[in-house]
Amino acid sequence: xxxxxxxxxxxxxxxxxxxxxxxxxxxxRVARRWALSLRAGVFxxxxxxxxxxxxxxxxxxxALTLRFLVLLTxxxxxxxxxxxxxxxxxxxxxGAVRWLSRKWLGYPxxxxxxxTTAVRLVPTLAVDAQTVVDAxxxxxxxxxxxxxxxxxRNYIPILIPLLLIAxxxxxxxxxxxxSRGFPGKEGRTSLFQLKLKRGDYAIIGISVGAIAVSIWxxxxxxxxxx
Amino acid sequence: MITLEHxxxxxxxxxxxxxxxxxxxxxGDFVAIMGENGAGKTTLAKHLNGLLKPSQGRVLVxxxxxxxxxxxxxxxxxxxxxxxxxxxxxxETVKDEVAFGLKNFGFSPEVVEKQVGRTLEALGLAEYADKxxxxxSGGERKRVALASILASEPDYLILDEPTIGQDYQQxxxxxxxxxxxxxxxxxxVMITHDVEFVAESNPKVILLSKGQIVGKGSAxxxxxxxxxxxxxxxxxxxxxxxFGELTKYGLPRDVVDVHRARILLEDKLGEVKAPVAxxx
Numbered sequence: 001x002x003x004x005x006x007x008x009x010x011x012x013x014x015x016x017x018x019x020x021x022x023x024x025x026x027x028x029r030v031a032r033r034w035a036l037s038l039r040a041g042v043f044x045x046x047x048x049x050x051x052x053x054x055x056x057x058x059x060x061x062x063a064l065t066l067r068f069l070v071l072l073t074x075x076x077x078x079x080x081x082x083x084x085x086x087x088x089x090x091x092x093x094x095g096a097v098r099w100l101s102r103k104w105l106g107y108p109x110x111x112x113x114x115x116t117t118a119v120r121l122v123p124t125l126a127v128d129a130q131t132v133v134d135a136x137x138x139x140x141x142x143x144x145x146x147x148x149x150x151x152x153r154n155y156i157p158i159l160i161p162l163l164l165i166a167x168x169x170x171x172x173x174x175x176x177x178x179s180r181g182f183p184g185k186e187g188r189t190s191l192f193q194l195k196l197k198r199g200d201y202a203i204i205g206i207s208v209g210a211i212a213v214s215i216w217x218x219x220x221x222x223x224x225x226x
Numbered sequence: 227m228i229t230l231e232h233x234x235x236x237x238x239x240x241x242x243x244x245x246x247x248x249x250x251x252x253x254g255d256f257v258a259i260m261g262e263n264g265a266g267k268t269t270l271a272k273h274l275n276g277l278l279k280p281s282q283g284r285v286l287v288x289x290x291x292x293x294x295x296x297x298x299x300x301x302x303x304x305x306x307x308x309x310x311x312x313x314x315x316x317x318e319t320v321k322d323e324v325a326f327g328l329k330n331f332g333f334s335p336e337v338v339e340k341q342v343g344r345t346l347e348a349l350g351l352a353e354y355a356d357k358x359x360x361x362x363s364g365g366e367r368k369r370v371a372l373a374s375i376l377a378s379e380p381d382y383l384i385l386d387e388p389t390i391g392q393d394y395q396q397x398x399x400x401x402x403x404x405x406x407x408x409x410x411x412x413x414x415v416m417i418t419h420d421v422e423f424v425a426e427s428n429p430k431v432i433l434l435s436k437g438q439i440v441g442k443g444s445a446x447x448x449x450x451x452x453x454x455x456x457x458x459x460x461x462x463x464x465x466x467x468x469f470g471e472l473t474k475y476g477l478p479r480d481v482v483d484v485h486r487a488r489i490l491l492e493d494k495l496g497e498v499k500a501p502v503a504x505x506x
Contacts, residue, residue, distance in 0.1 A: 140330030
């Protein structure tokens with residue numbers, strides 16, 4: 001999805017891509033959450049439309065706005081249907097990732113672990129942020145008071161505790177990991193073994209095929225904007 | 227006076243955290259809110275200064291509906307001290323930290339300075355005034371957080387787990403401090419799991435369980451009732467358990483000291499050591 005969307009700037013291509021994504025949203029049962037993220041994307045997509053409308057043509061504005069929606073949908077599809085734990089496990093199985101990780105960080109599973117932890121900590125941090133906001137509001141802080149500069153300054157009492165909590169937590173995490181013998185020995189096994197099934201190969205085949213076809217079209221034809 | 231009328235609260239996730247709470251808190255009250263984890267204690271506390279607005283029912287602070295006024299406005303009257311000081315400390319010095327609230331409320335620099343000095347003195351923090359709050363110990367940070375709220379002298383003080391991480395002497399100080407506040411006509415509401423602290427301070431106790439008030443009354447009367455204590459997954463205070471044992475074996479309860487109670491029990495049980503004599 002991503003590559004054809006970035007290769008072409010055509011209204012038709014975007015419409016086709018978007019239409020092909022819709023059934024996937026329903027199969028993945030994320031249509032509702034996707035609609036929510038779409039609502040959050042309204043501002044940005046209207047911005048993209050306006051900017052491109054004034055710098056280019058109406059059609060390129062429509063095409064680029066649709067491209068944004070295609071990308072948004074593609075990312076939503078991926079992250080809403082794939083649990084970060086599974087993603088981490090999968091990364092850990094990719095030879096290239098393990099090799100890079102050993103090269104950079106000294107251990108084959110450090111890179112995938114870092115990824116999983118980072119993704120995992122986002123919701124925790126969101127809870128902390130809410131608590132910090134509540135705590136400072138209880139001390140009379142009004143975030144939406146004053147002019148723009150003042151409003152930015154209002155966030156200092158939120159950001160400092162949040163940053164410190166994050167740092168403190170990462171130190172604690174490091175100690176906890178070390179006390180449990182991380183990274184362990186080579187050849188660590190995992191509780192859940194990910195296996196590629198026939199369906200997965202089919203999806204990989206279709207994706208690679210679609211990418212190949214779109215590159216071929218890109219190289220041999222000029223696709224009109226509209 | 228803070229009045230809660232049929233307050234129910236549902237988080238956006240659909241979880242019903244409070245159900246039909248009726249409660250009133252007035253000047254001179256000392257109230258302890260107790261209950262199991264997830265009983266809704268902190269949710270209730272956040273209703274008192276308008277951080278959370280009830281889904282049903284209403285909360286009135288001195289007659290003002292919390293849905294109609296800002297948190298900053300209510301925060302002047304209702305001071306809420308959060309459980310974890312790390313969620314609010316951000317200044318370079320303890321002094322600045324304590325002054326933060328006062329400045330937000332628009333007090334003049336002279337008043338700010340005077341109040342900061344007084345509060346730090348009262349909480350035994352004067353020597354740390356120019357230190358960074360981040361270099362202090364956990365218990366000290368907790369007191370700085372308390373000081374930062376107390377400095378503006380709110381009429382209602384809500385404390386979320388104030389005794390955690392405090393040694394015995396500090397708890398004793400805290401108790402005296404609370405006593406001083408409510409004898410001055412302020413209201414103190416304390417969320418706690420610390421049964422011993424409650425038993426020794428004897429506040430009014432409100433027992434929450436699964437978002438509902440299951441018991442109300444003096445500390446003695448609530449904490450000595452087995453069915454209530456179990457419902458809120460608390461363990462009775464040692465003193466209460468000791469006297470419970472005396473009653474169980476038909477021994478006199480008019481003893482005044484623990485040693486005498488122990489001797490009575492040990493005599494009764496012969497060579498077997500009384501179970502209550504072994505502190506958990």
